[in-house]
Amino acid sequence: MKIDIHDLSKNLTTPLTAPAYSVPTYKFVNREYLNIVYRTDVNALRAAVPEPLEIDEESPLVRFEVMWMPDVSGLGVYTESGQVIPVQFNNEEGDYVHSMYVDNFPAIASGRELTAYPKKWGAPKLYVDSDTLVGTLDYGSLRVATATMGYKHVELDLEEARKEICRPNFMMKIATDYNGQLRICDLVRTQITDAHIKGAWTGPARLQLFEHALAPLADLPVQEVVSASHIVADVTLNPAKPVYNYLLH
Numbered sequence: 001m002k003i004d005i006h007d008l009s010k011n012l013t014t015p016l017t018a019p020a021y022s023v024p025t026y027k028f029v030n031r032e033y034l035n036i037v038y039r040t041d042v043n044a045l046r047a048a049v050p051e052p053l054e055i056d057e058e059s060p061l062v063r064f065e066v067m068w069m070p071d072v073s074g075l076g077v078y079t080e081s082g083q084v085i086p087v088q089f090n091n092e093e094g095d096y097v098h099s100m101y102v103d104n105f106p107a108i109a110s111g112r113e114l115t116a117y118p119k120k121w122g123a124p125k126l127y128v129d130s131d132t133l134v135g136t137l138d139y140g141s142l143r144v145a146t147a148t149m150g151y152k153h154v155e156l157d158l159e160e161a162r163k164e165i166c167r168p169n170f171m172m173k174i175a176t177d178y179n180g181q182l183r184i185c186d187l188v189r190t191q192i193t194d195a196h197i198k199g200a201w202t203g204p205a206r207l208q209l210f211e212h213a214l215a216p217l218a219d220l221p222v223q224e225v226v227s228a229s230h231i232v233a234d235v236t237l238n239p240a241k242p243v244y245n246y247l248l249h
């Protein structure tokens with residue numbers, strides 16, 4: 001087999017004859033979000049966020065999210081759950097993606113290799129239980145998060161919902177050479193720019209996080225639920241771009 005590194009139509013990843021994921025662009029139809037914004041401990045938040053990102057010390061917030069993706073071109077069906085943290089970088093507001101637990105291998109591999117999504121294997125679920133929207137996250141056999149929200153109690157403004165899911169995302173891209181030395185250590189930025197909101201609601205919400213050594217969501221403890229949203233949207237993801245190279249600083 002001849003390897004042509006300039007042929008961009010080929011998905012050059014392994015296994016060579018049956019790659020672990022398809023070539024993006026990934027388009028999501030009816031992506032459904034349960035987002036719960038909560039106040040946490042400022043020292044815990046400071047310890048989680050890499051500089052030069054800045055947190056809001058006066059208002060230390062985290063967004064816990066569970067996303068059900070029933071129709072994703074090239075990746076299939078999956079659910080994802082994690083935490084993002086509101087930050088500022090170069091005077092721009094955005095969210096630092098702190099953790100993501102996902103139940104689909106191609107989504108994990110492509111997210112980590114092509115972008116910088118901090119994805120690990122996990123078992124999130126999003127479903128309606130009678131009058132309640134429920135989001136759960138299991139890691140192995142243990143429950144690490146349970147979120148509940150009144151189902152479609154109050155409609156949200158669709159433009160506000162669009163702004164919520166289109167905030168810039170910042171992530172850490174880390175790759176090493178064969179000796180374990182850092183080859184890439186970047187802060188990267190991406191943003192959803194193509195989102196069609198199909199519905200958005202809010203309602204009463206609660207969130208419980210449980211201690212786990214390898215899925216340490218509870219290290220950012222819930223002090224108070226601030227807001228919650230349930231959003232259904234079609235979205236397209238964009239590639240990430242480096243915005244800060246730690247190897248040069």
Ligand SMILES: CC(=O)CC(=O)O
Pocket residue numbers: 026080107110111112115117237
């Ligand atoms: C496809 C990706 O890597 C991003 C996501 O799952 O949200």
